[in-house]
Amino acid sequence: MSSKSPRESGAAVNVQTLLNEHPFSGFQWRIFALCFFIVLLDGFDTSAIGYIAPHLMTEWGVSKPDLAPVLSAALFGLAAGALSAGPLADKLGRKLVLVGSVALFAAACLASAFSPDLWTLTVLRFITGVGLGAAMPNAVTLMSEYCPDGRRSTLTNAMFCGFPLGAAFGGFLAAWMIPHLGWRSVLVLGGVLPLVLVVLLLWQLPESVRYMVAKQYPVERVRRVLVRIAGDSVRSVQRFVMTESAPESDAKSGIGVVLSAPYRVGSVMMWLAYFMGLVIFYALINWMPILFRDAGLDPKTGALVAALFPLGGVGAVFFGWLMDRFNATRIIAVGYALTAVSIWWIGQTAGNLGWLVVSVFLAGTIMNTAQSSMPALAAAFYPTRGRATGVAWMLGIGRFGGIAGSFLVAQLSAQQLGFSEIFSVVAVAGLVATAALVVKEIFSPKPHGEAVGRTAAH
Numbered sequence: 001m002s003s004k005s006p007r008e009s010g011a012a013v014n015v016q017t018l019l020n021e022h023p024f025s026g027f028q029w030r031i032f033a034l035c036f037f038i039v040l041l042d043g044f045d046t047s048a049i050g051y052i053a054p055h056l057m058t059e060w061g062v063s064k065p066d067l068a069p070v071l072s073a074a075l076f077g078l079a080a081g082a083l084s085a086g087p088l089a090d091k092l093g094r095k096l097v098l099v100g101s102v103a104l105f106a107a108a109c110l111a112s113a114f115s116p117d118l119w120t121l122t123v124l125r126f127i128t129g130v131g132l133g134a135a136m137p138n139a140v141t142l143m144s145e146y147c148p149d150g151r152r153s154t155l156t157n158a159m160f161c162g163f164p165l166g167a168a169f170g171g172f173l174a175a176w177m178i179p180h181l182g183w184r185s186v187l188v189l190g191g192v193l194p195l196v197l198v199v200l201l202l203w204q205l206p207e208s209v210r211y212m213v214a215k216q217y218p219v220e221r222v223r224r225v226l227v228r229i230a231g232d233s234v235r236s237v238q239r240f241v242m243t244e245s246a247p248e249s250d251a252k253s254g255i256g257v258v259l260s261a262p263y264r265v266g267s268v269m270m271w272l273a274y275f276m277g278l279v280i281f282y283a284l285i286n287w288m289p290i291l292f293r294d295a296g297l298d299p300k301t302g303a304l305v306a307a308l309f310p311l312g313g314v315g316a317v318f319f320g321w322l323m324d325r326f327n328a329t330r331i332i333a334v335g336y337a338l339t340a341v342s343i344w345w346i347g348q349t350a351g352n353l354g355w356l357v358v359s360v361f362l363a364g365t366i367m368n369t370a371q372s373s374m375p376a377l378a379a380a381f382y383p384t385r386g387r388a389t390g391v392a393w394m395l396g397i398g399r400f401g402g403i404a405g406s407f408l409v410a411q412l413s414a415q416q417l418g419f420s421e422i423f424s425v426v427a428v429a430g431l432v433a434t435a436a437l438v439v440k441e442i443f444s445p446k447p448h449g450e451a452v453g454r455t456a457a458h
Contacts, residue, residue, distance in 0.1 A: 012239040015213055015222070018230055020148045024155075027228040028146050032155060034205050035139040036162045037197055038102060042132050042139075043166025045109050045190045046074060049125060051174035052183040059183070062118055070122040072403065077129020079399035085134030086392025089141065090254030090385060093215075094208045097388075098138040099201045102194050105131025110191025113184040133399070136163075137375065137392035144379035145208040145387070150324055156376035157320030164368065213242040214384040244383045257386025258393060267390065269440035270378055273336065274398035276433040277371040280343065282405035283426050284309055288360070291409070295350045295419045305357055309364035316372035328377050329444070333437035335370030340430030342366055347423025367430070374398075381444070405429075 053067055081101065089097040105128045112124035140156060147155050170186070177185045206225050213222060219238060226234045251257045258267050288309065292302030322331045342363035349355040375391055382390035412422045 011237065012241045013226075013234060013237045015209055015226065015240050015242050016149065017243070018226060018234070019146065019209075020150065022230050024148065024151065025229045030204060031146050031206070032143060032159055034197075034201060035143040036159045038098070038135055038139045038162075038194075038201075039159060040162035040166035040169070041102075041190070041194045041197065042105075042136050043163035044170040045105055045128060045194070046078070046132055046163075047167040047170050048109070048174070048186050048190050049074060051171060052178070052186055055178060055183040056118070056121075060118060066118065070118055070125055072406075073122045073125040074129035074132065075399055075402055077126040077131075078133035079396045080126075081130035081133025081135075082137055082392045082396030082399065083133075084130075086137055086389035086396070087254045089138050089388035089392070090257075094138050094142040094145070094211055094388060095201075095205055098135060098142060099198060099205070101131045101134035101138065102201060103131075103198045105129075105135065106191050106194035106198060108191075109187055110195070113187035113191065133396060134392075137395050138388060140375040140379055141388045141391050142205075142208050144376065145210040145384070152380060153323035153328060153373070153376040154317065154320035156379060157316040157323075157373055160372050160375060161316055163372075208384075210242055210384045213240050242384065251386070254386045254389030255393070257383065258390045263382065263386070263390070265443040266381060266440045267393070269436040269443075270374065270381070270394050271397045272436040273332075273433040273440075274371070274374050274394050275401035275404075276429040276436070277336070277339075277367065277374070278398050278401035279405035279408060279429045280339065280367055280426055281371065282402040283408045283429075284343070284363075284405075287409040291419060291422065292356075297353070301353070305353075305360055308357065308361040309367075315365050315369035319369050319373045320376060323373060323376065327441070328373075328380065329437050329441045332370050332373050332377060333434050333441070335366055335373070336430045336433040336437065339363065339367040339370055340427040340434065343430060344424055344427040347420035347427075350419045370433075 049071060053071065056062060056067065056070070085097050085101055108124050108127040108131060112121055112128065115121035115124060140160065143159050144152055144156050170190075173189070174186050177189070207217075207221075209222060209225050212225070219240065222240050223234055223237060226237075226240070251260045257263065285306070288306035289302045292305060297305070319331060319335065342359060346356070346359045346363055349359050374394065378391045378394045379387055408426070409422060412425055417425070
């Protein structure tokens with residue numbers, strides 16, 4: 001049924017068909033922009049503590065070990081926020097949880113600017129992390145549910161690029177602000193900007209149209225949103241339905257769907273892949289400057305080379321394009337396999353600065369591209385009733401990989417492993433992620449079309 005012609009009052013319109021057949025509208029680009037800025041501010045606030053840490057040591061007279069709790073507090077908060085917010089969003093709606101999570105990290109970040117001591121700052125960084133952890137997966141979920149099938153991965157990955165851009169933008173701003181305005185100004189900015197965004201979200205952000213149909217919202221509310229995408233062709237429609245390509249589950253809750261028989265193996269394998277990706281990221285981002293120094297590079301050169309590693313996340317747009325045209329799971333699995341090879345290659349380039357620069361940039365580009373593509377993969381894997389939980393739990397459980405990665409290199413160094421041996425061990429995590437996605441592909445339920453969810457006729 002073509003969604004471009006007027007419907008008689010008794011006809012049912014499939015909302016995903018509507019999204020697929022109509023050009024991507026200005027209304028959908030507005031949703032993209034709002035979600036992009038959520039993720040951008042997420043990246044800014046997540047990285048803010050790293051930029052101000054040296055100034056905390058100076059002002060409060062604390063040592064590096066004293067900073068460990070405040071540096072890791074947000075990581076634990078990110079995990080807690082993601083694990084709790086996904087089920088809430090599948091129960092209460094994407095918009096409510098998303099706006100609430102942005103308001104939470106905004107208020108906590110702003111309050112942390114006035115922290116009198118390290119303990120207070122640590123508590124507030126944990127609360128900030130809870131909000132950040134809740135915002136990211138719900139932005140991914142909401143955006144994916146307004147995308148046409150043929151562009152979902154490209155658009156979702158493009159939106160996710162806001163995170164590394166926010167982190168980098170924060171670094172440039174902090175470098176200017178701290179000498180002129182002090183370290184607290186970075187946290188003030190990190191709180192004020194998302195508070196402004198909260199107002200825009202309340203005003204301009206709609207609820208997910210797929211969620212509204214799945215939850216059988218009144219037809220008038222669904223129609224008001226779809227008119228802004230499809231215009232007059234839906235003004236007379238009295239019923240909307242939705243097709244799920246993913247198999248339905250009898251589970252009543254979001255986590256029930258994620259752990260139900262059709263999705264259990266795929267869920268665990270995506271958790272494992274994302275966990276291993278963050279093991280790699282945090283092991284290298286935290287330890288490469290030290291490892292390079294131990295390999296004979298001067299500290300300034302080592303720091304500059306290490307800074308190349310997180311720059312490659314924008315490549316996720318290219319991966320999204322590939323995922324929309326080929327098998328998405330296999331595309332990312334190849335990315336993780338190439339990540340393992342390129343990280344192993346870093347360990348073979350000690351003593352050759354030119355090849356070290358090339359290998360670090362290449363490894364960072366491939367690794368960040370594969371990792372940044374995982375939320376889009378998860379969003380496409382689950383049905384609407386469990387999508388927010390599925391994306392959020394993958395991100396939340398994966399955060400513990402970041403914590404593990406931070407300790408991994410310390411343990412390897414304590415065992416007296418050399419430069420090339422350490423990178424070889426870290427590379428194994430990429431092979432594990434590859435194997436996990438291969439298992440997911442083998443055991444994943446096969447897509448099909450099934451109409452679920454129907455708005456009441458009026």
